Amino acid sequence: MVEVVLGITLILSLAGSVLLWHGWRHLAARHLLRAGAHGGVGMTLITAASVAGFAALDLAGYQQLTAERPVAMIRFKSVAPSGFVAYLKTTDGRIRHYRLHGQDWRLDARVLKWRSWAYLLGFKPLYRLTRLSGRYATVAGARSHLHTVYALGDVRGLDVWQWSRRLHLAFVDAVYGSSVYLPMAAGAKYRIRLGVTGLIARPVNTAARQAVDAWR
Template identity: 40%
Template sequence: MIEGVAPSVWIAVVTIAALLIGFGLFLGRGGPRDARGRRQFRLRPMRRLVGLLLLALACVSAMFAVTLYQFFRLTADEPVARIVLRQQAPRQFVATAELPGKAPEDYTLRGDEWQIDARMVRWRLPALLAGVPPLYRLERLSGRYTDPAADQSEPRTVYALGPAGMPDLGALKQRFPGWLPFVDVQYGSGAYMPMFDGARYRVFVDPRGALFIRPEDAATQDALKQRGW
């Protein structure tokens, strides 16, 4: 693996190669030349079939590359989000979230704590031995209650953070299991922390594929200690 080249780039290269070869085999004339040197069209079933299979492979690879492009490469403990909280009412807060590649956005959360979830892409052998880094994609931001009974009876707030309308790796793997032998996407990670007015947090992902949260400033850290965190 060449350092700094994302897996989606390699998949895109394979997709383009399969697309060009597939079109050449499926649409090419492939027959003998006439007196003017032009190839004559002949129906060659095996040639057309191989071209059609390559075109199908290119379509599946393109879907995989687009889906994988949604994910971010992970090579070290990496800050992936910043959350600032403002209290509006009892158990109601406005969370200003700064996420990679997006402008800051406000989310109204209800509860005692906030939670963020991510989908992780962990590679299997031999991709793991080749040094392919894990990937992540932030998926949800939600409010939660300390008491499980309150979680069942009080209003819940959940927001999608990932891009909508795009193919999901899990769905692609279930539909085309033979094409994705080195990808393990059945893995999620989440972390939560208390909500209080003025709290500031940083969300990180470590290379092993786990989300964790740290207070961003001393005031938040002191407030967490007072609350037993």
């Protein structure tokens, strides 16, 4: 996906540079009309290449999405009443830890899906994990206790997700956010996957299964 956008960026840059060069030559020869035409189109292509380049930079922060793709593992250590340390391991092998307050954990993601013709050009569905937070089981608890929330991914370059939502781009089939939440418990471990309907979390050990059974 990123490679396709980078290829488009390169083609636009080369074409724009060639047209700008021809525009400069026409200007030197005092062919003002031709210089203006070549220069204008060249600048347009260079601008488009810049936008595509920033889009590629942003898309590099996403991961390709296939059916039921594993995206993370999360486990918990109890450190206080309604307080836990969450250890989040993502598919790149990186493990990060976060202090969460509440009874539940919540994970949010952004998802980009492309139309069929864009898919044939190499545009694959993408996702980005965006936020991990603690969640209280009751409204009263949420109103009166400390909230903890952490950003998991930074936007780099052009925010394709936001602009797709605003402009309703023709090559984007679906742009949506997805989230999942389940109870925290000492020693609990969950596997998180992302499928066509969004995030899915499943308990993988006894502590997690017991927490889910009691939570229901």
